[in-house]
Structures are given as structure tokens and as C-alpha cells.
Amino acid sequence: MDKIKHENHSKFIKNNFLSIFLIIILEGSIRKWLLPNSGTYIVFLRDLLILNCIYYGFKNKLFQFNQNFEKFVLLWTHLIIIWTMIQFTFT
Secondary structure, X not given: OHHHHHHHHHHHHHHHHHHHHHHHHHHHHHHHHHOOOOHHHHHHHHHHHHHHHHHHHXXXXXXXXXXXXXXXXXXXXXXXXXXXXXXXXXO
């Protein structure tokens, strides 16, 4: 049972990582040639995928916060999320 769970987690993370990676690589060309006025939406889509991965990790307890570095990364992630919300609110 644990092997099936691990494979599902791995598949989900790999698919999301590839999606985020493709968006990051193609973001410039999409913003320049395909959708020049939709830069904010592309960034929002990328951020939603990242937040989805973070939520999935918390829901399935994939993170282990037993080291200071991991606690720092969690704090940093919260600060980035708050900063993103502030930017979307005031622009």
C-alpha cells in the first residue's frame, strides 16, 4: 500500500514540476507573441500550480519540519504568499 502511495505522490509531483517548468520556459514567448496583455494571468497560473504542490505536500505530510532550514523555507514561503497577495491587491 505504501508503495502505491509513494508512486502516486511521485507522479503528482513530477507532473506538476513539468507543468511549472514548461510555463517558466515558455512564459517569455507566450507573453511576447501569443498573449502580450496577459502576463499577470500567466504568473497567476504558475503561482497556483506551485501553491497546489505545497498544499498537496502538507495534506499528505510529505514535509518534515525537524530542521531549522525546513522551518526557514516554510517561513519564506509564507512571506512570498503574503507579498504576492499584497501585490495583487494594490495593483
